[in-house]
Every structure is written in C-alpha cells, then in structure tokens.
Amino acid sequence: DADVTQTPRNRxxxxxxxxxxxxxxxxxxxxxxxxxxxxGLGLRLIYYxxxxxxxxxxxxxxxxxxxxxxxxxxxLSLESAIPxxxxxxxxxxxxxxxAGGETQYFGPGTRLLVL
Amino acid sequence: GxxxxxxxxxxxxxxxxxxxxxxxxxxxxxxxxxxYKQESGKGPQxxxxxxxxxxxxxxxxxxxLLNKTVKHLSLQIAATQPGDSAVYFCAENYxxxxxxxxxxxxxxxxxxx
Numbered sequence: 001d002a003d004v005t006q007t008p009r010n011r012x013x014x015x016x017x018x019x020x021x022x023x024x025x026x027x028x029x030x031x032x033x034x035x036x037x038x039x040g041l042g043l044r045l046i047y048y049x050x051x052x053x054x055x056x057x058x059x060x061x062x063x064x065x066x067x068x069x070x071x072x073x074x075x076l077s078l079e080s081a082i083p084x085x086x087x088x089x090x091x092x093x094x095x096x097x098x099a100g101g102e103t104q105y106f107g108p109g110t111r112l113l114v115l
Numbered sequence: 116g117x118x119x120x121x122x123x124x125x126x127x128x129x130x131x132x133x134x135x136x137x138x139x140x141x142x143x144x145x146x147x148x149x150x151y152k153q154e155s156g157k158g159p160q161x162x163x164x165x166x167x168x169x170x171x172x173x174x175x176x177x178x179x180l181l182n183k184t185v186k187h188l189s190l191q192i193a194a195t196q197p198g199d200s201a202v203y204f205c206a207e208n209y210x211x212x213x214x215x216x217x218x219x220x221x222x223x224x225x226x227x228x
Contacts, residue, residue, distance in 0.1 A: 042220040090158050102208055106158030
C-alpha cells in the first residue's frame, strides 16, 4: 500500500551494528505497528504505538527500540544487530474496519540480513 | 524469491474450484477477526473482517465463516483464480480494546491452471 512506506527496502548489516528502519504513513492514522516475519511463524509484534506519546512493547521487543517522531512516522532500531534478527520487517497503521473492529494496513516490508 | 512461508501448510486447488482456508484461534475473548492475503514480496493486504456477533460475512468472491463454539474461522474463495495464489493469514483482536492484532501462522494457497 503506497500510503505506508518503509525505508530501506533491503539492508545488509554486520553483527553489532546499529541500524534504523523507518516507516512513514499518509493515512492519518494514530496507531502504528512494527512486526517481524520469519518463515513458518507468521507475523510477530515487536512494538506498537497508539499515538505519539503512547508506545507499547509487543511479544518480541527484546533487542529492539522504537521512536514515534510524529503521527506519521514510526522508526524501529536495532541497537546491536545479531544474526537471529535476520527477517522481513513490516510497519502497519490502523483504523476501524467495516465490521467495527481495527483493520491494519501494511507497508511493503524491509528485508534485513545480519551477517 | 520470497522465503517467507517456506514451511507453511499448503492448499493446492485447481483454477475455477472453490477454496477453503481454515484458522483456529485460541482467545475466547477475541471478538473481531480479519483475513489478510500476502503475495510474494508484498505486505499483507486486508481481505475481509467479521465481528463475533456474526457467523458469516460475504465479500466479492470471498466469504468468512466464524464458529465461536470451537474457535474456528474459515475463508472461502469462490472460483479460485491464479491471482489468488498467496499466503493467507487470519488475525484476531478485541474490537474496542488496546491489544494489538494477533496473527495466525498462515496458509499458502497454490492455484493450479
């Protein structure tokens, strides 16, 4: 979805390096999320933010940090990258869906390889 | 190519047939459910949603069925087309709560011409 953009789309880094993945949205949504996806494991939530001052840990937040710089921007950082953080990372935003619950819209993903 | 979903369960159907993809959820308090489609190299895309006060909801060529008694969700795709080939995920949540969506592990649908 072009309304949710992620940069970079691909990144190769070395163990111990600090890297940042960025997400921007033009949908005007308050809620933003970061997920990682590994083969056979579906999507796992890293962090989520319900507004600029409300940031929450997800199920796998260890080794990651986030920054919500503005309503439209939510960045994910790996302070010291390790090989098991090699994965596909998705940013998402949300509003309420047709059935009245929360629907999330995903960016195109960032493929990260940690050597 | 896309390595996500390498070990996912796979459903293989013939073009034109109907497809049924199943999902079991664990949280009996969940009251909102979504199906997503993920094509190779792309992010998940919303297909259809349903609240727990319904047991069936129809969209264009897709139907979602919810059985709260056994905590089971299914996605039916009518007249499956090659463009339907993707990985399909179900997700659950509280419709009014602060908890984020919980995703299932996904099913790969392969449509044979």
